Amino acid sequence: VLVQDDSPPLASLNLPAHAIRRRNAAALSAASAGKRLAEHFGVQSLAAFGLPDESHLIAAAGAVLEYVQFTQKTALPHITSLRFERDGGLLGMDAATRRNLEITETLTGAESPTLFSCIERTVSAMGARRLKHWLHHPLAERAVPAARHAAIAWCLDAGRPALGGVRAHLGSAVDVERITTRIALASARPRDLSGLAATLAALPALTALLGAALPTLLAELAAGLSPPSEVSALLAAAIADEPQASIKDGGVIRAGHSAELDELRALKANAGDFLVALEARERERTGIANLRVEYNKVHGFFIEVTQGQLAKVPADYQRRQTLKNAERFITPELKVFEDKALAAGERALALEKALYQALIESLSQFIAPLKRLADSLADLDAITALASAADEFKLVQPEFVDDERIAIEGGRHIVVEQQVENFIDNDVLLNRARQLLVVTGPNMGGKSTYMRQVAQIVLLAHAGSFVPARRAALGPIDQIFTRIGAADDLASGRSTFMVEMTEAAYILRHATAKSLVLIDEIGRGTSTFDGLALADAILRDLAMKVRAYTLFSTHYFELTEAASQIKQVANVHLSATEHKGGIVFLHKVESGAASKSYGLQVASLAGVPQEVVRAAKKRLAGLEAAADANAVPDLFAASEREAEPEIPHPALALIATIEPDQLSPRDALQLIYTLIDHVARPGGAGRE
């Protein structure tokens, strides 16, 4: 954030100090910003960029430019255009929603498994960055994502062979985007340029592979694959095929590009011949058969004579260095040659550097077409990667419809699907008559996965990707909101419950009838009645005032009553069944409310010691008996409670699964040890 240097601290934004840079008023004023931008882009008026004539926008763009100029201290020719992205163009997601949907980072901060890590099939760094950008900037306006869908469909129609060739080409392309930036900043390295030359040379083949009769988006991208031929020509003429990594080391400029350079290099290259001739001559002259003429970097050129031959050394030899078994000499002739050869080397390096700088300067006139090329390559990679992912994960093209509904058949959560066996797909239907679903079901039954997969499908569709479902029809959607999980924020003085309520308040104030809202549990951070009353009031507000498409999961079974009272509210639940005394999650969404949460079974699965679970079970029986006896008529009666199933001892559960005829004696012994472990301390590690 750039702040005027005399403005007060921005405590309310709660930003770390390093995110704030102070600049003076002149740098931030709208007037100077307009002038700076027009100057930078070489235009009379900024109207060219379709920028709305609002001074705060101009001031912001100008301030950013000023700051980058200030820090980079160079002309920034690679910044060639200014684009105004209206918030309205983007599908809104607040920071919490981005985090909860685990787009490029898991909730624990890891890079994988995330939506991106899962579907990422790009073959270049440019493409990977582009795909990341698309996932973080889904569009509410559907023309662009629809064009991407059409391009993906074309890729899949075209069949894999052609696609494979295109992707091989994209994969071998260098990072044109980064290299273009480096050319603009005059920091491009030799191998950047040789790589760019190779990539440019391969473009015609890539264009040919794409063929004609392309859908609009691909046709546009293909058109971007033809930068002016001067760029290739410049590079091909000047840069060696396999240059050294650093211009400091020479060997970068192609032979034939500069006569002067070729001459200086020849001088050095011919040194070998001269030395061989000199060695032969001096051996003959001195009669020292093992005399050697050599060179090393520190001591330069020398004639080496072994100890036993020193008597034969002529008078014009000057001692340069004494070794254990030999002496090294120099002669006036050799000294002159040394000076010439070393000087030629030094001048060749200086000349190469000058030629290289001139080349980069010439290239910097082509920043704009190179950027367009980079964009085309990045987009092509992202599109074909999405096509590849669509094929691999059996994704389908979503339909953007105009009526108000979110209708998904056979939807899946693409990340979770990769992690578990037998992922169960599920439908969702939200429309004006069925606008809020109260989702109940056991712990671990899949409520959170179900809810998030709906958001994920909406996000993917608006990012331009196919979606994990059998069919998905999506009406206009403007924003996604999520309220999931809970963590407090002590340093800013907010309790878990406060964080929950702040997020809920934000949703109630910002969501519209076109928003998708996920509420995954609410009201749990306060006393039971407080929480229930608030959850109920929030549910009703979402259903009747905000009227957003809403999935509302809860363990307050009392809330399932809303379905009988409000027409556009329906109950669904994740199913589970008991089997051999344990619990089996079916992960299937069915209509109606769930009857229980199976909390104790989950605690047992989590490894809570058996005696603690047994104590909890007794308590629960007492609580339920008391509740039944005093049946709170309106609320707690809503869900009839079945008896909790017996929780089997883990050793007994294990025994029940053994198929003894499949067992080797050694396995049997191992099993005995496991069983003893379970009995010694049910569940595992020992507490003394």
Added chain:
Amino acid sequence: VLVQDDSPPLASLNLPAHAIRRRNAAALSAASAGKRLAEHFGVQSLAAFGLPDESHLIAAAGAVLEYVQFTQKTALPHITSLRFERDGGLLGMDAATRRNLEITETLTGAESPTLFSCIERTVSAMGARRLKHWLHHPLAERAVPAARHAAIAWCLDAGRPALGGVRAHLGSAVDVERITTRIALASARPRDLSGLAATLAALPALTALLGAALPTLLAELAAGLSPPSEVSALLAAAIADEPQASIKDGGVIRAGHSAELDELRALKANAGDFLVALEARERERTGIANLRVEYNKVHGFFIEVTQGQLAKVPADYQRRQTLKNAERFITPELKVFEDKALAAGERALALEKALYQALIESLSQFIAPLKRLADSLADLDAITALASAADEFKLVQPEFVDDERIAIEGGRHIVVEQQVENFIDNDVLLNRARQLLVVTGPNMGGKSTYMRQVAQIVLLAHAGSFVPARRAALGPIDQIFTRIGAADDLASGRSTFMVEMTEAAYILRHATAKSLVLIDEIGRGTSTFDGLALADAILRDLAMKVRAYTLFSTHYFELTEAASQIKQVANVHLSATEHKGGIVFLHKVESGAASKSYGLQVASLAGVPQEVVRAAKKRLAGLEAAADANAVPDLFAASEREAEPEIPHPALALIATIEPDQLSPRDALQLIYTLIDHVARPGGAGRE
């Protein structure tokens, strides 16, 4: 994690792929590891390092060394010692606890505000790293932290003037630790060495400032401040005071260090005189008054003559370059001089490089004393920084006592204290007779802050720091556990509640009577009765079986009954009062249970729209009226009936008698059949 290359996947560890490296069996075996370690450290036996003679420890250390050798491909002389840190020496904290205590990273992943960012007053990067390490590795064995406390106390006694001088010295020291590593890897840069030379030169003054009569720890550190004088001598002789950044640019080796280098440099330096003389001579010879002799890197030396004077150019001038208004020439004499000067420059650079490498090789014999110096500087910085923080934040020296208690008077949360006005301090007393505190109170009332400040004080004390309190007496403590907040973990298939329960299970299985346990809400991710029953069972297990020092906050007011049933459980609450229809949090801990949670007031503060809060209020009134009318007489009546002893299942009874080490695999298989029989027919009798 290093894994043998043919071992099966480590799915159970749930690690990202990049955290796993596969090495072959030879690299990982204990035998080769022992040999590799002994060879590396040049010792006969590893006993020297006080390593317990356990092959898995040796194998692990050897495998790490092998891996680093493999990736670094160099001799690693900076790894000079091996230290075994017994887990028992450290105060245990699991990953969740580290995260929850926000030691160096906030829960949202930011670097600030954290415990570290708050108390960090170090003046060097070495000291900052050391302090971070201390905070992440508090010690359960109290001798070392107590020695740090004594050193801090001495610093504060000594008064700020002397301390200021010491810290100024430490602040101007270079990063000896990093530079030593770079010397060992032969990658030290010229300015590393000139900085090291300056730091070494200042050491006697630093030692003098510290003076004599130091407490043990400081005396040890002072002794580490005298590396062998050869190091200073080597550096002072060889390195220029202000060398160039890169050895490639020359200007690094001090004049006088090498006669050969001085000579080569002189040749270049004398070029100026020669050129002035030549220019005067040529002007006179040719009669061209404005003739100039010059040099540039690309074109070398030349004589420049303007267009108008070209007629006067003598025959021995050879054209080198044509400019717009002038021609540039070279003469045989100038060419010879050019060759000599440029060759001297090139050879000087090569010689400097060789001398520099020799210097680093000499320095690499002193890695061990340099590392000790780095350690001493780092420790000194960390200690004096803690002293400075103690002074700034009014911290006190904690007392380590031998009886079992945690007694804190006027404790504060040092991070939150910086963020809010009027932070209210609080006491805590935990001992055998008062071992578990049930903490209730309103949302936002300060429960979480109160609980975490206790853990923070324990952590700081065992890291060796003074603590934010008026007084703190701490008995022996072995581990800190926390269960705070909630987030699900979809990708690994764990619901929020599952995560909660897994954390609770971990605590119940690993905490001891010497552990500090913080439970900040539990049982909220499932249905109300499930959650209440589990929370109650967990509380009782902690109080009666685990017997850990426990702070247990909850919104289930029902749990406050435990205090009347279990002697070592007490209720405390954070106070609040209503004032003019709003809520005022007093943040003061008082004994007894709170009466309500003020959830609706908090929702209102959070910005939940007023009509929603009003609806919730109505609902709440209804709920409370219903509950009063049906007053559940004693929620826990059921639990009073103590469990009759259970008759163990016959299969379990059988398992309990097995002595597996006496068992043959065939017997084991037979036993499995018997066990299956028992389970199929409960009771074990042959009744069918």
